[in-house]
Amino acid sequence: MPPGAPLLEVEGLSVSFATAGGRLRAVDGVSFSLTQGRRVGLVGESGSGKSVTAQALMGLLDAPGVQVEGELRLGGERLTATDERRWRTLRGNKVAMVFQDPAAALNPRMRVGEQVTEGLLVHQGLGRAERRRRAVELLTRVGLPDAGVRVDAWPHELSGGMRQRVCIAMALACGPQLLIADEPTTALDVTVQAQVMALLARLQAETGMAVLLISHDLGLVAEWCDEVMVMYAGQLVERGPAARVLTRPRHPYTAGLLASLPLPGERRERLVEIPGMVPDMRAPPSGCRFNPRCPRADERCRAEAPAWSEEAEGGHRCHLPLSEGT
Amino acid sequence: MKGDAVTAPHPSPLPEERGASRASPLLRAEALHKRFSVTPSLLGRARGEVHAVSGVSLSIPTGTTLALVGESGCGKSTVGRLVLGLTRPTSGRVFLGDDEVTALSGERLRRLRRRMQMVFQDPGAALNPRMRIADAVAEGLLVHHPQLSRAERQARVAALLERVGLRPEAGQRRPGELSGGQRQRVVIARALAVEPELLVADEPTSALDVSVQAQVLNLLMELKAERGLTFLFISHDLRVVEHVADRVAVMYLGRLVEEAPRETLFARPRHPYTDALLSAVPDPRPGRRRARVVLDGDVPSPLSPPPGCVFHPRCPLYARLTEGERARCRGESPELRTLDDGVPSAHVACHFAERM
CATH class of the missing domain: 3.40.50.300 (P-loop containing nucleotide triphosphate hydrolases)
Known part of the structure; x- marks a missing residue:
């Protein structure tokens, strides 16, 4: 990608949902670049x-009843809403997301260290010890206090602010653009x-x-x-x-x-x-x-x-x- | 409106609270404590006690607004419930005028409650989804003014709906057919129906969109001026608080850390926690924000509050003190006091507030 070229281009994005009361157009002709x-x-x-x-x-609208129109280009690559396989590679690696409610974004039955590196496992195929080391590194980077200990904590053992730090670590694990x-x-x-x-x-x-x-x-x-x-x-x-x-x-x-x-x-x-x-x-x-x-x-x-x-x-x-x- | 609800404030029979203005207070809370026992949970935590409210005293003069400010878990909503008699304090007393809320129960408490109404954050949860709006607003009238005829009741409901900015047809709707802002107007109309003297508003605009928040805040302020209402306004949003409050009380981990007139508190906070809270408020005008004080860490668990001053582990001022001074912060819980700075109506609970 040439320097200064847009990372993301959105052209005429429209999204509509089928509802009981008729079709609801939630997004209508949105264009911008980042x-x-x-x-x-x-x-x-x-x-x-x-x-x-x-x-x-984030390519999260591939569902029955949802209609997505318009064009999306990420790093020059044209993407469609339905290419779930391609999106799975891009999510985390190129584009990642942090949500409003960190409690809902984390798996309550998985230790935070494992969640943070889940993406790494999928995308980079790391071993166990390396994975844990990376998890501590990532959690330290987002300022989680006592990351070496909390890497083994469950989400419910953390405060809301700490959980959001974990979500940020998770989002940044694979260095998204x-x-x-x-x-x-x-x-x-x-x-x-x-x-x-x-x-x-x-x-x-x-x-x-x-x-x-x-x-x-x-x-x-x-x-x-x-x-x-x-x-x-x-x-x-x-x-x-x-x-x-x-x-x-x-x-x-x-x-x-x-x-x-x-x-x-x-x-x-x-x-x-x-x-x-x-x-x-x-x-x-x-x-x-x-x-x-x-x-x-x-x-x-x-x-x-x-x-x-x-x-x-x-x-x-x-x-x-x-x-x-x- | 009929005059039966507008009782003239009686002079206080007790010595005046520190911080009360010279006008006699409508609401007084004295040294409120509330402890909740925590039962063993699935998480295997030991049985313990949460000291949700620790020695909170408040006094609200008739026709004024006291804002109670703090972050989640600080105990501000519990104070609201204690004031309304919805929760019994572990110790301490609440007075509405001459009547002691904490001494009443059953029918007598219900009668007193007509004089104090509440508006909560989530208007959806406050309304019965199957009840028509007009019936929801009329409910309180049926209980507290059973002598009214059907026609009189309907006329009052129509007037109330109009006053809060709803069309008369809204009375025939059900809550689900209204927007969040309209539902909050219904809740306000319902509270006003029984002509209360005190309104406890707990985060009344937090669930509303920005453009609707201004409508509801304006409505509440108009009603205050028009009916001489007294407000306990509970909020985490300091921008809203600066707009509505006459006095502001700041809570941290169940304790009052500062209580002062609005202008004083916003112009010159005396407690390091208030200072950090104010500096954290985002300002939409670029370049206009206060110098930011970012606090480290989280609010400690109320199950095991820090010894001495509960704020000391996060306190930016503590970091600048000598070791001898710090020992005092760790060992001794500060009382609310006035400073020798020409503002006798401002109170702060900090051993070293003079250094701010």
């Missing part, structure tokens, strides 16, 4: 499609969240991997990411450098999200509300999907779905974007 070594945040509320997008990037972290600290306390994000920052810098951080927390994304993508109702509505998107958003939804947050040191009488709620994806609004909640919406927004507008750095999906200067 460059090696970048930290990119994917922000959205529940039902925005951010986690389904992540599952598509892309790590997808889906709400990795949402289930953790705020002081432990700070530890885990500091750990991910250190590992990202050491390995030069790209990280896609999926989160509902704009604060976390602001602090941690170089770039931000915002999803609403299955679509990407804004993308750009974190410092720009979070100070001068172009899309009214991004602006609304920012305004609705209580900010440290700036107490206001009332928080700015985004009226209404996220749409039912079985029957999304016509025109722009945000129009029923948007303070700027006019006739055109109600009638015509905005196309993606590419800008110098990033872009947006809005007929009436906020001006760049403000």
